[in-house]
Amino acid sequence: xxxxxxxxxxVAIVKLAGRLDSSxxxxxxxxxxxMLGSGTPRLAVDLSRLEYISSAGLRVLLVxxxxxxxxxxxxxxxxxxxxxxxxxxxxxxDKIFAIQSDADAAVASVR
Amino acid sequence: MLGFxxxxxxxQLDDSQGKFVNLPMSAADVVLAGAALMxxxxxxxxxxxxxxxxxxxxxxxxxxxxxxxxxxxAEGGDLTADGVLEQISVNGEKYQEMALQRLIAKGVLRExxxxxxxVFRTRxxxxxxxxxxxxxxxxxxxxxxxxxxxDPRDVVLICLIGACGLLGLVLSxxxxxxxxxxxxxxxxxxxxxxxxxxxxxxIRFIVANASSAIY
Numbered sequence: 001x002x003x004x005x006x007x008x009x010x011v012a013i014v015k016l017a018g019r020l021d022s023s024x025x026x027x028x029x030x031x032x033x034x035m036l037g038s039g040t041p042r043l044a045v046d047l048s049r050l051e052y053i054s055s056a057g058l059r060v061l062l063v064x065x066x067x068x069x070x071x072x073x074x075x076x077x078x079x080x081x082x083x084x085x086x087x088x089x090x091x092x093x094d095k096i097f098a099i100q101s102d103a104d105a106a107v108a109s110v111r
Numbered sequence: 112m113l114g115f116x117x118x119x120x121x122x123q124l125d126d127s128q129g130k131f132v133n134l135p136m137s138a139a140d141v142v143l144a145g146a147a148l149m150x151x152x153x154x155x156x157x158x159x160x161x162x163x164x165x166x167x168x169x170x171x172x173x174x175x176x177x178x179x180x181x182x183x184x185a186e187g188g189d190l191t192a193d194g195v196l197e198q199i200s201v202n203g204e205k206y207q208e209m210a211l212q213r214l215i216a217k218g219v220l221r222e223x224x225x226x227x228x229x230v231f232r233t234r235x236x237x238x239x240x241x242x243x244x245x246x247x248x249x250x251x252x253x254x255x256x257x258x259x260x261x262d263p264r265d266v267v268l269i270c271l272i273g274a275c276g277l278l279g280l281v282l283s284x285x286x287x288x289x290x291x292x293x294x295x296x297x298x299x300x301x302x303x304x305x306x307x308x309x310x311x312x313x314i315r316f317i318v319a320n321a322s323s324a325i326y
Contacts, residue, residue: 022158025155052160054158062263087160092296092300
C-alpha cells in the first residue's frame with residue numbers, strides 16, 4: 001500500500017493506494033498518527049486508488065477519525081471506487097464518515 | 112483489561128442475583144464465539160471482508176480460548192463469518208466455563224454453590240469487583256447518547272450487547288427508543304459483529320416460533 005501526503009492550504013490530503021488490510025493496517029495507522037501530530041487537523045483522504053479495504057483497514061480509518069474528532073478537526077474521504085464504496089455501505093461506515101466525490105468538494109468541506 | 116469473552120459474560124450477569132440474564136443457550140454460545148473471533152480480529156490474527164474471514168496469523172496467543180478458535184480456523188473449511196460462528200459456537204459452553212474461571216481467578220467474581228428445592232445443584236456468580244462493569248457501561252452510555260466516534264473495542268461491545276438484548280444495562284427504556292438508529296448504525300461497523308447479530312436474531316426467531324407452535 002502507498003501512503004502519500006500533499007497539502008492544499010491548511011488541508012492535508014492523504015492519498016492511499018493499493019490494499020488496506022491486515023498486512024498494511026499498522027504502517028498506515030502509524031503514518032496517519034505521525035502526520036496528525038498536534039493542532040487541529042483538516043484532513044481529506046483520497047481513496048481513488050485504493051483497490052481493496054478489509055475490516056482491519058476500516059478500523060484504521062475509524063481510529064484516525066476518532067483522533068481527528070478529539071482534536072476538534074475535520075476529516076473527509078473522497079474518490080471511493082465501487083467495491084470500496086460497497087464495503088462502506090454494507091458496514092455503515094458511509095454514515096460515520098463525510099464522503100465527497102472529488103478533491104475540490106472534499107477540500108472545501110473541511111475548510 | 113478483560114477480553115471480550117470475559118467482558119460480555121460479565122455483562123450478562125445479573126448483579127443482584129449472580130445469575131445469567133435470560134438468553135437462549137445457543138444464542139449465548141454464538142455471542143461468546145463472536146466475542147472470541149472479534150478479539151482475534153483486533154489482535155490482527157484474523158481479518159474479514161464482505162465475503163470471507165482470513166486467517167492472518169495462526170500462531171498461539173497464549174490465551175486458551177483464542178488459541179482454540181485459531182486452531183479451528185487453521186483446520187480450514189468454511190471460512191465465512193457465518194460458517195465459522197456456527198462451527199465454533201459448539202464450544203460456547205466450554206468457553207463460558209473457561210472465562211468464568213478466569214474471572215474468579217482475577218477476583219472479579221466468586222462462585223457460590225447451592226441447592227434448589229433441596230435437590231438440584233445451582234451455581235451463582237456474585238460480582239465481587241464491579242469496577243470494570245461500571246466503567247464499560249458508562250463508556251458505552253456516553254457513546255450511544257452522543258455523536259462521538261467509537262473506538263474499535265467499543266464497536267465490538269456495542270455489537271455484542273445489542274445481540275444479547277442487553278441495551279437496558281446501559282440505557283433507560285426511553286433512551287433505548289431514542290437511540291435505535293444510533294445503536295443500529297454502530298452495531299453494523301464490525302463485519303463479524305454483523306454476523307453475530309444475524310445469527311442470534313435467527314436463533315431468537317426459531318425459539319419464538321417453536322414456543323408459539325407449542326402453545
